Amino acid sequence: MTDKERELLLLIEKEGRMASDKLAKMLELPINEVRDMLADLEERKVILGYSAIIDWTKAVGTEMVTAMIDVKVTPQRGRGFDEVAERIYRFKEVKACYLMSGTYDLSVMIEGRTMSEIANFVSEKLSTLESVISTTTHFRLKQYKHDGIIFVDDDEDDHRMVVSP
Amino acid sequence: MTHVKAEHNVKLSQNVEGIAPSGIRRFFDLASSMDNIISLGVGEPDYTTPWNVREASIHSLERGLTSYTANAGLMELREEISRYMEERFQTKYDPADEIIVTVGASEGLDIALRAVVDPGDEVLVVEPCFVSYAPLVSLTGGIPVPVPTSMEDNFQVSVEAIRERLTPDTKAIMLSFPNNPTGAVMGKAELEEIAALVQEHDLVVFSDEIYAELSYDEEHVSTAALEGMWDRTILISGFSKSFAMTGWRVGYVCAPAPYAKAMLKIHQYAMMCASTMAQYAALEAMKNGRQEMEEMIVSYRQRRNYFVESLREAGLECHSPGGAFYAFPSIRATGMTSEEFAEKLLIEQRVAVVPGHVFGAGGEGHVRCSYAASMSQLEEAVDRIAAFVKNVRK
Numbered sequence: 001m002t003d004k005e006r007e008l009l010l011l012i013e014k015e016g017r018m019a020s021d022k023l024a025k026m027l028e029l030p031i032n033e034v035r036d037m038l039a040d041l042e043e044r045k046v047i048l049g050y051s052a053i054i055d056w057t058k059a060v061g062t063e064m065v066t067a068m069i070d071v072k073v074t075p076q077r078g079r080g081f082d083e084v085a086e087r088i089y090r091f092k093e094v095k096a097c098y099l100m101s102g103t104y105d106l107s108v109m110i111e112g113r114t115m116s117e118i119a120n121f122v123s124e125k126l127s128t129l130e131s132v133i134s135t136t137t138h139f140r141l142k143q144y145k146h147d148g149i150i151f152v153d154d155d156e157d158d159h160r161m162v163v164s165p
Numbered sequence: 166m167t168h169v170k171a172e173h174n175v176k177l178s179q180n181v182e183g184i185a186p187s188g189i190r191r192f193f194d195l196a197s198s199m200d201n202i203i204s205l206g207v208g209e210p211d212y213t214t215p216w217n218v219r220e221a222s223i224h225s226l227e228r229g230l231t232s233y234t235a236n237a238g239l240m241e242l243r244e245e246i247s248r249y250m251e252e253r254f255q256t257k258y259d260p261a262d263e264i265i266v267t268v269g270a271s272e273g274l275d276i277a278l279r280a281v282v283d284p285g286d287e288v289l290v291v292e293p294c295f296v297s298y299a300p301l302v303s304l305t306g307g308i309p310v311p312v313p314t315s316m317e318d319n320f321q322v323s324v325e326a327i328r329e330r331l332t333p334d335t336k337a338i339m340l341s342f343p344n345n346p347t348g349a350v351m352g353k354a355e356l357e358e359i360a361a362l363v364q365e366h367d368l369v370v371f372s373d374e375i376y377a378e379l380s381y382d383e384e385h386v387s388t389a390a391l392e393g394m395w396d397r398t399i400l401i402s403g404f405s406k407s408f409a410m411t412g413w414r415v416g417y418v419c420a421p422a423p424y425a426k427a428m429l430k431i432h433q434y435a436m437m438c439a440s441t442m443a444q445y446a447a448l449e450a451m452k453n454g455r456q457e458m459e460e461m462i463v464s465y466r467q468r469r470n471y472f473v474e475s476l477r478e479a480g481l482e483c484h485s486p487g488g489a490f491y492a493f494p495s496i497r498a499t500g501m502t503s504e505e506f507a508e509k510l511l512i513e514q515r516v517a518v519v520p521g522h523v524f525g526a527g528g529e530g531h532v533r534c535s536y537a538a539s540m541s542q543l544e545e546a547v548d549r550i551a552a553f554v555k556n557v558r559k
Binding site: 007010011015022025026027028158160161162163164165 | 187189192193196197202204206207208209211295296297345463467468470471474475517519540544
């Protein structure tokens with residue numbers, strides 16, 4: 001990975017998809033080089049996608065329920081946790097899935113329209129898996145910060161004087 | 166104002182009366198009266214002070230650390246500054262008697278000048294520069310002598326320009342690189358030429374290095390670190406620009422003990438000490454602020470690259486500013502003065518920039534644009550400037 005690639009990744013990680021001409025100026029690179037670099041990073045699955053960070057509580061009628069579930073599982077011979085993790089993360093309701101150190105094994109984030117939808121998923125899909133020993137479901141009550149973005153209040157307004165020396 | 170009673174004749178110091186108010190003021194008033202402007206006229210970072218720094222200051226208040234500190238500042242902070250100056254710029258200062266924590270770099274400039282300059286002394290001021298240098302020299306009774314720089318020389322000061330202005334009364338020179346408003350930097354080789362001349366004529370150097378960290382293409386070289394320069398350099402810096410701490414008003418001066426001792430005399434009578442809670446904030450910035458500062462610097466550099474290139478595309482000639490967060494494009498091609506350009510741009514396109522002439526000799530024909538603004542603001546500003554330039558060139 002070159003310094004420029006790293007700089008590009010850090011930039012779009014924060015800003016999302018950006019026009020190539022803008023990136024070219026910011027990184028002091030020819031525009032073709034930026035396009036090639038992006039294509040290459042996408043091809044190598046270093047860049048997996050581009051998305052927006054949305055506060056759904058402000059989009060009326062579309063708020064979703066989110067739960068973090070601690071899952072204890074029995075690892076399988078030869079495949080460790082990967083196989084059971086795969087069986088879980090393939091469900092489209094699963095927004096995130098991590099293998100954890102500590103008192104449980106997998107941390108699974110689920111999104112649904114209602115609490116009962118999530119409850120159904122846990123009882124019917126998740127806990128019925130053979131390798132799953134136990135689940136502990138935590139419902140998210142409020143989102144303060146996500147992916148480095150603060151959701152509550154906007155104290156970061158520009159308070160500067162319009163002209164100063 | 167008509168509140169002064171008739172029986173009293175206002176008696177102001179002639180010295181103060183002789184100083185013109187900052188040219189930036191008129192522009193501030195005009196810009197402040199307008200809505201929906203994009204301001205590229207701001208001389209400070211667009212970041213809020215990092216949270217860990219703010220939190221450290223809050224914690225100092227909770228602990229009741231609200232009394233005076235030593236005149237020269239918290240010893241712990243001076244030790245951090247000493248370590249920082251040595252590690253970062255290879256210049257060594259004893260925290261005991263060569264470092265003073267000041268109320269912003271502004272106070273540092275003031276006490277440095279007052280400690281050195283006597284009435285009638287001439288101080289060379291490399292311009293364009295920060296608006297306070299010449300007035301502060303005048304307040305000491307000294308005579309500011311502008312040494313202009315130009316875009317043709319990337320706003321670097323030349324030995325010839327300095328030599329031409331030397332007189333038997335020349336006592337000191339004021340340098341400020343990376344520079345506000347031009348963004349110019351001076352590398353080691355160029356500074357060494359100046360240093361040789363300065364030594365030849367036994368001048369004192371005031372080196373305002375407040376933008377030292379904001380040097381994007383090459384490592385900043387401190388004047389004090391050059392051979393033979395430590396003894397004669399008063400280095401002025403602070404936390405405002407690099408750590409986004411403008412409102413805290415905390416800076417520092419570093420100088421050989423005899424100079425520091427003289428400055429401390431003024432500081433102790435005029436200020437007592439810098440704000441204690443601000444000093445605790447600065448201490449946290451020194452100890453744990455590096456990473457966040459570096460992220461800010463990367464972002465400034467990217468915005469500089471974008472902005473300068475876009476100004477050029479818009480038809481404005483612009484040198485490559487190596488530091489600070491300003492571009493200083495030439496607007497001569499429009500046939501307007503800086504003042505006209507800035508005023509028309511503000512009224513017609515609602516973009517605030519600062520006319521270059523307010524920064525002294527060599528500033529006319531340019532405007533200062535701060536790129537310490539969000540990318541979306543910069544993009545919009547560039548579009549508007551391009552439209553403006555296209556229109557006036559018709």
